[in-house]
Amino acid sequence: MGQPVQRVEDQRFLRGGGRYLDDVAAGPGTLHAAVLRSPHAHARVVDIDVSGVLDVPGVHAVYTYDDLTGPMAEPLPVLIPHPALTHGRTQYVLARDEVNHVGEAIAIVVAEDRYLAEDAVDRIVVDYEVLPAVVGIDAARAAECLVHEDVPGNVGARLEQTVGDATAAIAAAPHRLELDLEIERSACMPLEGRGTVARWDPDAGRLVLWTSTQSSTGVRAAVAAKLGLDIGHVDVITPDVGGGFGVKIVHPWPEELLVPMAARALGRPVKFVEDRREHFVSSAHERGQVQHVEVGFDDDGRLLGLDVEFWHDHGAYTPYGLIVPIITSTQLLGPYKPGAYRVVFESLFTNTVIVTPYRGAGRPQGCFAMERTMDAIAEYLGRDRAEVRAANFIAPHEFPYDHGLIFQDGRALEYDSGDYPASLEKLRKLIGWDEFAAFRRECAAQGRTVGIGLACYVEGTGVGPYEGAHVHVETTGKVKVATGLTTQGQGHETAFAQIVADELGVPFADVEVVTGDTRRMPYAVGTFASRAAVMSGSAIVKAARRTKEKALRLAAEALEASVEDLEIVEGVVGVRGTDRSVPLGTLSVLSNPLRYAFDEASKAATQFSVGDSEAPPVAEGEEPGLEGKDFYSPVHATFASGMHAAIVETDPATAEIRILRYAVVHDCGHLINPMVVEGQIHGGVAQGIGGALYERMAYDEGGQLLNASFMDFLMPYVTEIPDGIEIDHLETPSPLNPLGIKGAGEAGVIPVSAVIAAAVEDAEGIPIRAMPISPSDLHTLREDHRS
Amino acid sequence: MSETLHEIRLRVNGIEHELRVPARRLLSDALRGELGMTGTHVGCEHGVCGACTILVDGEPGRSCLMLAVAAQDHEITTVEGLAEPDGTLSPVQQAFAECHGLQCGFCTPGFLTTVTAGLRRDPCPTHERARDMIAGNLCRCTGYQNIVRAVERAATIGTERAATLTTERAATVGTERNATIDTERAATISTERAAALADRGSGVSS
Ligand code: FES
Ligand code: FES
Numbered sequence: 001m002g003q004p005v006q007r008v009e010d011q012r013f014l015r016g017g018g019r020y021l022d023d024v025a026a027g028p029g030t031l032h033a034a035v036l037r038s039p040h041a042h043a044r045v046v047d048i049d050v051s052g053v054l055d056v057p058g059v060h061a062v063y064t065y066d067d068l069t070g071p072m073a074e075p076l077p078v079l080i081p082h083p084a085l086t087h088g089r090t091q092y093v094l095a096r097d098e099v100n101h102v103g104e105a106i107a108i109v110v111a112e113d114r115y116l117a118e119d120a121v122d123r124i125v126v127d128y129e130v131l132p133a134v135v136g137i138d139a140a141r142a143a144e145c146l147v148h149e150d151v152p153g154n155v156g157a158r159l160e161q162t163v164g165d166a167t168a169a170i171a172a173a174p175h176r177l178e179l180d181l182e183i184e185r186s187a188c189m190p191l192e193g194r195g196t197v198a199r200w201d202p203d204a205g206r207l208v209l210w211t212s213t214q215s216s217t218g219v220r221a222a223v224a225a226k227l228g229l230d231i232g233h234v235d236v237i238t239p240d241v242g243g244g245f246g247v248k249i250v251h252p253w254p255e256e257l258l259v260p261m262a263a264r265a266l267g268r269p270v271k272f273v274e275d276r277r278e279h280f281v282s283s284a285h286e287r288g289q290v291q292h293v294e295v296g297f298d299d300d301g302r303l304l305g306l307d308v309e310f311w312h313d314h315g316a317y318t319p320y321g322l323i324v325p326i327i328t329s330t331q332l333l334g335p336y337k338p339g340a341y342r343v344v345f346e347s348l349f350t351n352t353v354i355v356t357p358y359r360g361a362g363r364p365q366g367c368f369a370m371e372r373t374m375d376a377i378a379e380y381l382g383r384d385r386a387e388v389r390a391a392n393f394i395a396p397h398e399f400p401y402d403h404g405l406i407f408q409d410g411r412a413l414e415y416d417s418g419d420y421p422a423s424l425e426k427l428r429k430l431i432g433w434d435e436f437a438a439f440r441r442e443c444a445a446q447g448r449t450v451g452i453g454l455a456c457y458v459e460g461t462g463v464g465p466y467e468g469a470h471v472h473v474e475t476t477g478k479v480k481v482a483t484g485l486t487t488q489g490q491g492h493e494t495a496f497a498q499i500v501a502d503e504l505g506v507p508f509a510d511v512e513v514v515t516g517d518t519r520r521m522p523y524a525v526g527t528f529a530s531r532a533a534v535m536s537g538s539a540i541v542k543a544a545r546r547t548k549e550k551a552l553r554l555a556a557e558a559l560e561a562s563v564e565d566l567e568i569v570e571g572v573v574g575v576r577g578t579d580r581s582v583p584l585g586t587l588s589v590l591s592n593p594l595r596y597a598f599d600e601a602s603k604a605a606t607q608f609s610v611g612d613s614e615a616p617p618v619a620e621g622e623e624p625g626l627e628g629k630d631f632y633s634p635v636h637a638t639f640a641s642g643m644h645a646a647i648v649e650t651d652p653a654t655a656e657i658r659i660l661r662y663a664v665v666h667d668c669g670h671l672i673n674p675m676v677v678e679g680q681i682h683g684g685v686a687q688g689i690g691g692a693l694y695e696r697m698a699y700d701e702g703g704q705l706l707n708a709s710f711m712d713f714l715m716p717y718v719t720e721i722p723d724g725i726e727i728d729h730l731e732t733p734s735p736l737n738p739l740g741i742k743g744a745g746e747a748g749v750i751p752v753s754a755v756i757a758a759a760v761e762d763a764e765g766i767p768i769r770a771m772p773i774s775p776s777d778l779h780t781l782r783e784d785h786r787s
Numbered sequence: 788m789s790e791t792l793h794e795i796r797l798r799v800n801g802i803e804h805e806l807r808v809p810a811r812r813l814l815s816d817a818l819r820g821e822l823g824m825t826g827t828h829v830g831c832e833h834g835v836c837g838a839c840t841i842l843v844d845g846e847p848g849r850s851c852l853m854l855a856v857a858a859q860d861h862e863i864t865t866v867e868g869l870a871e872p873d874g875t876l877s878p879v880q881q882a883f884a885e886c887h888g889l890q891c892g893f894c895t896p897g898f899l900t901t902v903t904a905g906l907r908r909d910p911c912p913t914h915e916r917a918r919d920m921i922a923g924n925l926c927r928c929t930g931y932q933n934i935v936r937a938v939e940r941a942a943t944i945g946t947e948r949a950a951t952l953t954t955e956r957a958a959t960v961g962t963e964r965n966a967t968i969d970t971e972r973a974a975t976i977s978t979e980r981a982a983a984l985a986d987r988g989s990g991v992s993s
Contacts, residue, residue, distance in 0.1 A: 004887075006884055006885065006887075007884070007887065009892070010883070010884045010889060010892070011884070013889055013892030013895055014866075014876060014880040014883055014884060014889070014892075014895065014899065015826070015866070015867065015869075015870055015876075015880070016824070016825070016826015016827070016865065016866035016867040016869075016896055017826065017867075018826075018892050018893075019825075020825075020828070020893065022819070022825070022829070023819075023825035025823075057789050057790075113820075114816075115809070115811065115812075188927075189927055190891070190893070190927055191828070191830040191836060191838055191891070191893040191894050191925065191926070191927050191928075192828070192830065192891070192893045240891075240892065241891060242828070242830075242891045242892070242893025242894075243890075243891040243893060243927050243928055245927070275832055276830070276831040276832060276833065488891055489890035489891030489892065489928050490890070491890070675887050676887070678887075679887050679890055679928075679929060679933060680890075681930075682929055682930030682931075682932045682933065683890060683927070683928045683929050683930045684930075685930055686929075686930030686931065687927070687930075709831070709833055709835070710830075710831045710833065710835035710836055710925065711833060711835050715925055715927065717922055717923070717924070717925060717931075718918055718921050718922050718931040718934070718935065719918070719922050721930055721931050721932075723914075723918065723935075724932070725930065725932055748930075
């Protein structure tokens, strides 16, 4: 633990030996699927004519809604129901009689290869009755047109939470401010899109499904339910995954059901791998919100009352429930005590791609609202922005701190630990907060415009319900570890092996970790909410400890010593201060009493060689095998935190925005592998910069996504990311788990838009109320400001 | 099937393959599908992300923008061909491992090929040129910080290895062993290639 161990998975990735979804052969004769998608944002499907398709050579099947039966003909599940989601709607696996966004699946063709499948898709003729499209939050709120006829006002949900009387507190406060804010859509955009391949084995009556997912157990349950299979007859294997960032937690995607359905029907493996355009128009986006903040505060900038109203664009359907807006509404509070608080949101339907968590999952928007408010208060009072924040911090002695709200996991929003003043102190030093005025003067003398900004966040990580782990010491002494959640680049094979090596006392190289394979660990939830290290890491600790206890019990007997005198070093159990020892591999042999030897080592465990002939070969309460299984299920999330600051330069003529420096102070409790944690921060910050300066989903009024390619959707290259992201760590352990760790996966992205907005505002002296901000946006703001 | 198939020869990582493909088959698909060399990844299929970058006669090229039939007569190198014949990681691969220059690994093959070619042209790049070298490849995971570090580290490893090689070579020059080594090496390579070919299975002949 705590060492920057080089990643074991890299050996295969670097040689081109990774096995991503599209690399899975699944057997000879694999067929390929292509999907016909709606070209319209909103239309009634009057007729689908597939008669021209089956003549295409190489085409094996085409399916439309009419071919679906039983549960497959019902809408997709609402994965996370919530009482406030009074008008939740989900799509059909294939559109029944209406499409609600460009890209919605209408038909699927299975053919010899993807080229032929796409040819065939082009020959399907659909008769549409085009309906008016609802695009953007304003149109959704105006509700002149409806996305779903039976959803009045396009409102899927309205949720209000209050602590105290915010309205009264604001009215009575010495100072008051109001802010109107806006954040646009972006998307996860993993370099590898979605994909699924299935093989039906008629001899065994089993389905094997590989899918690029963040929840193999979720897919397994959904596929079994939809296809009417016993769950025990469905294996889901997550291969190497080329990035997720949230979008792959959504399941089952229509293709994740259609592919196994076709594989079973056709008796051949079937594969679907989406292309980039499909990823843009038929997976998921996030971020789009409009916010209205009212705040009352005292002379020190201390919050007395905070009232936030926001409108969340959830797209055409709500498969992921209200998770994103609930997170915005709760995590908005960051490290601060809000005084009285009222938050209310409406989650709105639009004729656009669904909105589900993207790294940060509603927090970047919440952080933006709160941090813009902090800056506005400081500006209003003429006080230092860092001081105003400090005045509102929850103090270190106030933990655990219960906000009196319900978090995304249905549990109390109760912070477990943190040290916000210490973080701020580190950040001020790291960025040179106090020296910035001098730097600004220097720059001004050269005709350069610079600004500085900072933002703070708290992130609830490691939410439940649980994760599990299985640790098995093989007779060779090698240790095989399985945990059910999935991996998409976080280096779990390395970090989890580090944990086991430490706990069990075995060489790191002897530990092998498998994730996301339901054959190895059928009970799991998934990888989201920065939960993998906390949840599976803790489960693995517990499972490793069980394994160790068993090893010591067996060793105590074998060595005729007491457990207290034993230690495990480099995979060998020894009696302290003696040369008596036994390797774990031998204990594994002895743990499994045998009748039949299968090799030299196993002879030691056969019936004439071992054991007290008066006692049962497997002792009461024991099981054969040197292994341990355990689960970790915390009462609630653990709260990581951090603060970022940036110095930007704006070009007086072109309005270009350049980030000169970017600094991060990060507190995720104890670090398992600092190299991996820093990598996560780098990646998060880069995505944050994309969201702050470049990325947006350019929908036209008709609901066409105009920039659905990497050519037009501006994901940052190295040239857009500052050269050097300065990082400092604080390690405030969590009291909630055995390792004292907190999640780190999403943190990097959360405050970036808030930080950049603050720095640009500081440079320009113009209030920044909407993000992302492009040079032309800034140019327009300057023009408006002048007039 | 009605599509006309074209017989082509592709030379990939020093090995010649004969295959039959329709004219529209992308090189990326031919490498991954027909040849089963799935190390080359496809992230956008429109020439922007660089994940599919291979070396065409030593120069980086986007295999998603090239037709397989147009790749005949060129020497193609994919990520599978970057390591030394004995399996040692190349300086660029080694540097990516040391510097944590990859997370999900999906973009990585394109970076590795690009940097390999870049360092051949510019073996000791300045920091700025190291950044420029990767400016045409997208990575959604790493924020590029460690990739830039890896480029610089690769340059160092490359120089170190070249120095070691020179020393070793100096030691053996003038001895008969040179000839022996060459013979052994040739034998090993041909065995490995034969094995690799056998591995690639059906549909491929050479
Ligand atoms: S796949 Fe070729 S450049 Fe993206
Ligand atoms: S490592 Fe995942 S895209 Fe680069």
